[in-house]
Amino acid sequence: MATRKKNSTYTRNENIIIECDLTYAVNKIGGRWKILILSKLEKKKMRFSELKKEFCYITERMLTLQLRAMEQDGLVKRTVYAEVPPRVEYELTEMAAEFGPIFKQLSEWGGKHRKLITKEAN
């Protein structure tokens, strides 16, 4: 996520992945916290501190890293207000907003099958 590209096969394979539309898309949302953040921002624009409060189990470092990566990928827009103390707001780009219905279906899939498995376990 931060530093990248060094060895050969690993990177070569990454390129293969990026050449496929499907895996390209999945890679964009592949970080541990990205989807959670995206689906939160779907509802409303949020400050860094709000996100921090919302996801109290994510460290600041991770929050920053994932937000930055998503900014780079054009999924979130970051707005800095020149105030002290600083204020920074994050919101989805249109590109990311298009994930909305997909997330919903994934969530439905998860809900359906998670319940089945939990039931089987009992």
Next chain:
Amino acid sequence: MATRKKNSTYTRNENIIIECDLTYAVNKIGGRWKILILSKLEKKKMRFSELKKEFCYITERMLTLQLRAMEQDGLVKRTVYAEVPPRVEYELTEMAAEFGPIFKQLSEWGGKHRKLITKEAN
């Protein structure tokens, strides 16, 4: 994928992820090669050797690992025929087949935005 569960925060966070329907679903298809394999098996049942030929850049080890993980997760069904040399066939379960339309949409998203980005780069 192979060995798991050791440290505390990492695992605790994993549990948080699994409690959310959305991230639960995404986690199931999160391995580097899982989606590619799934979308191939979507078309037809395949032998191990066929998959190996199809994905010549994936090592046997990785292919095995990802297939096994998906078998555990109920995404693929593995059938062993008691022959020599051995024959093993993999096919999607219903559960995995339900990903079909979602994959299609993800792929469309990827196609759309990958083109935009490529264009911008020129």
Next chain:
DNA sequence: TACGGTACTAACAAACATGTAAGTAATGGC
């Protein structure tokens, strides 16, 4: 008896992702 084909497995190494802990800058309020 050596060889080929299939579907693996084991031991090891490298790369990558995540988490921990502490520190920074700027400024308004006390």
Next chain:
DNA sequence: GCCATTACTTACATGTTTGTTAGTACCGTA
């Protein structure tokens, strides 16, 4: 001057995933 607040950054430690290489079992065929 000292502290609090916000949004980070840095250095380090740990954990996980992926890739490399070699080896296994089985039996039919040459």
